[in-house]
Amino acid sequence: MGLKRGPWTPEEDRILVAHIERHGHSNWRALPKQAGLLRCGKSCRLRWINYLRPDIKRGNFTREEEDAIIQLHHMLGNRWSAIAARLPGRTDNEIKNVWHTHLKKRLEPKPATQQAPNKRKQPKKQQKQPAVEIVMLDGPATTGPVSPEQSLFTSTTTTTSTDYSAASSLENNAADSFSSEEDYQIEDSFWSETLAMAVDDSSDSFGMEGEGGASGAPVPAANDDIDFWLKLFMQASSSDMQNLPQI
DNA sequence: AACGGATACAACCGCGGATGC
DNA sequence: TGCATCCGCGGTTGTATCCGT
Numbered sequence: 001m002g003l004k005r006g007p008w009t010p011e012e013d014r015i016l017v018a019h020i021e022r023h024g025h026s027n028w029r030a031l032p033k034q035a036g037l038l039r040c041g042k043s044c045r046l047r048w049i050n051y052l053r054p055d056i057k058r059g060n061f062t063r064e065e066e067d068a069i070i071q072l073h074h075m076l077g078n079r080w081s082a083i084a085a086r087l088p089g090r091t092d093n094e095i096k097n098v099w100h101t102h103l104k105k106r107l108e109p110k111p112a113t114q115q116a117p118n119k120r121k122q123p124k125k126q127q128k129q130p131a132v133e134i135v136m137l138d139g140p141a142t143t144g145p146v147s148p149e150q151s152l153f154t155s156t157t158t159t160t161s162t163d164y165s166a167a168s169s170l171e172n173n174a175a176d177s178f179s180s181e182e183d184y185q186i187e188d189s190f191w192s193e194t195l196a197m198a199v200d201d202s203s204d205s206f207g208m209e210g211e212g213g214a215s216g217a218p219v220p221a222a223n224d225d226i227d228f229w230l231k232l233f234m235q236a237s238s239s240d241m242q243n244l245p246q247i
Numbered sequence: 248a249a250c251g252g253a254t255a256c257a258a259c260c261g262c263g264g265a266t267g268c
Numbered sequence: 269t270g271c272a273t274c275c276g277c278g279g280t281t282g283t284a285t286c287c288g289t
Binding site: 249250251252253254255256257258259260261262263264265266267268 | 278
């Protein structure tokens with residue numbers, strides 16, 4: 001089809017950003033043709049959403065964000081877009097990558113033999129920056145303002161950590177008191193007690209006959225309502241989460 | 248210095264749902 | 269109702285880079 005694939009060039013980034021600033025992205029399929037890009041609409045959409053959007057938060061994840069991902073993944077499973085919706089500035093792709101490269105390993109049980117030390121002591125490289133600096137003419141029109149709900153998990157975030165060394169330092173310090181995977185384990189009683197709280201709440205009427213989430217916990221069968229899980233998590237935060245180590 | 252394994256992350260692929268005709 | 273098209277999501281792959289030997 002004559003379409004280009006592979007890594008995006010700075011020039012392509014510039015063209016895409018300029019076009020979206022001017023015309024928006026109402027039709028991804030037609031966009032590359034209109035913009036004069038030899039890319040498919042899907043590729044343009046992915047590039048914009050995961051890398052070029054002005055409200056993307058670059059830099060490595062803070063400890064708070066990682067903890068939020070762990071909790072949300074526990075509740076939502078591999079629904080990366082739903083998790084990303086709760087972490088403003090983070091994309092589903094980014095969260096997915098972090099999960100597979102960092103967090104999943106952290107939660108995996110230790111083998112009987114002594115775990116091999118992490119060979120890599122320093123981050124592999126500095127975070128790449130977008131090839132073009134994006135200054136939207138009229139604000140982040142594509143995603144809108146961050147709702148209070150969305151900002152839930154970053155309300156306590158103290159660093160934005162574009163400075164890798166500072167973030168690494170923060171992580172190392174936190175890891176000193178929060179390093180073992182046992183710290184992240186949620187006891188079995190967590191779900192029974194937490195779900196009991198949710199059911200007791202007379203204002204809700206969620207069905208609870210789901211067939212189990214990522215950890216075997218029940219999930220809403222039909223509604224699958226994110227708000228349910230948010231509420232559940234908030235309730236849990238005020239009770240069982242107190243048992244988790246303080247950061 | 249060269250090599251190979253490990254790691255991180257951008258990008259692609261395929262599928263399913265939503266929508267319009 | 270059936271079909272075509274588009275979009276978004278999650279899984280997977282490709283590749284650059286780092287690190288130890």
